[in-house]
Amino acid sequence: MLKKFLVSGFALAIFSCGAFAEGKIGFVNSQKILNDAPQAAKAKKKIEKDFEKRDQDLQRIAKQLQGMQENMDKNAVTMAESDRRTKEREFNDLNRDFQRKQREFREDLSQRQNEEMASIFERVNKVIKQIAEAEKYDVIFQEAVYANPRIDITDRVIKALGDGTK
Numbered sequence: 001m002l003k004k005f006l007v008s009g010f011a012l013a014i015f016s017c018g019a020f021a022e023g024k025i026g027f028v029n030s031q032k033i034l035n036d037a038p039q040a041a042k043a044k045k046k047i048e049k050d051f052e053k054r055d056q057d058l059q060r061i062a063k064q065l066q067g068m069q070e071n072m073d074k075n076a077v078t079m080a081e082s083d084r085r086t087k088e089r090e091f092n093d094l095n096r097d098f099q100r101k102q103r104e105f106r107e108d109l110s111q112r113q114n115e116e117m118a119s120i121f122e123r124v125n126k127v128i129k130q131i132a133e134a135e136k137y138d139v140i141f142q143e144a145v146y147a148n149p150r151i152d153i154t155d156r157v158i159k160a161l162g163d164g165t166k
Contacts, residue, residue, distance in 0.1 A: 023138035027147035043116040
């Protein structure tokens, strides 16, 4: 939040000083790039494929836990005390293992997504810089509370990213 405020304050200071009275300003919507860029879609599919087996394993364990819980609930009255304790211990052990695997899955997925996004934004920033230099922009903002569609170059950046994937 502070970063956005400082960026907005910096932009306001520049404009109020008239430094860009003759300058060229652009804006890029980062979220739209993540939604529409071919590299982002490709990265998302790759991540889904890479994590699919682990996700299926977690779903299988969740169903197994649900079945164990239903079985214990259904047979609790007729089950011997020692059998009930054994089943509860097995359930608790599997549940602990499930929670650990689930936590590791989320951490690994988050790390992988961050790595992929960093790679994409590295490419995005290169494309933005190329457009800025070619079209003689003085400044291009990636975050703003509001940007006039007239200065929005997001679609050109996405197009340039698409041209680079061929």
